Amino acid sequence: MGQGGALTKARAIPFNVLTQLKCLNCGSIHTRPHKEGDYIFSNIEEKCPNCGGIAHMITAIYIEEQKKQGPR
Numbered sequence: 001m002g003q004g005g006a007l008t009k010a011r012a013i014p015f016n017v018l019t020q021l022k023c024l025n026c027g028s029i030h031t032r033p034h035k036e037g038d039y040i041f042s043n044i045e046e047k048c049p050n051c052g053g054i055a056h057m058i059t060a061i062y063i064e065e066q067k068k069q070g071p072r
């Protein structure tokens with residue numbers, strides 16, 4: 001347990017950033033991994049898995065901690 005050095009290593013980000021989208025056509029809410037340029041309340045085009053519409057508004061951006069994969 002030495003000092004220093006811990007911050008100099010490039011490490012994988014230990015969490016997922018998710019963007020929550022609301023479909024403006026059918027109102028369903030879904031999430032996908034955050035992309036650069038996503039801002040809350042911005043309108044983006046993303047295919048809705050529910051109705052196939054592409055008009056979405058970003059309603060939330062949040063961090064989800066990665067969990068160990070467990071049995072389902």
Ligand SMILES: [Zn+2]
Pocket residue numbers: 023024025026027028048049050051052053
């Ligand atoms: Zn939809």
